[in-house]
Amino acid sequence: MHEVSLMKNLLETVERVAADEGADHVDVIHLRIGEMSGVNSDALQFAFEVLSKDTVAEKGRLEIDHVPLMIRCRACGSESHVEGFVFLCPSCQSAEIEIVSGRELEIDYILVDDDECGEEEREGHHGAHYEGR
Ligand SMILES: [Zn+2]
Secondary structure (H helix, E strand, O other), rough: HHHHHHHHHHHHHHHHHHHOOOOEEEEEEEEEEEEEOOOOHHHHHHHHHOOOOOOOOOOOEEEEEEOOOEEEEOOOOEEEEOOOOOOOOOOOOOOOOEEEEEEEEEEEEEEEEEEEHHHHHHHOOOOOOOOOO
């Protein structure tokens, strides 16, 4: 799909956030991607590897949360996970449903490295190198 251009936009946002925070680099970019967003997370991960070179995110990590496609029935109020893109309420077969989640394509949070708390943030992050001040 359009994972490459998506990642370009994403990294622009990340650069901006890092600049606002006065951070040299970004440790973690955490995304929420809905089942119905049409984004392939493997392709996105790959785009990240390639495009993050020479950016603040070069040493960072892309984490992806998958958000299930959930619907709520307007007739009986039950919530359910959509299987096989059948948009019917499994309880009462009503087609009067609304989508609760699954269309997300957003940055949940970004962890930037500022040197003050670099020591604590080091935990669990491999491959990251922190420059002292
Ligand atoms: Zn129902």
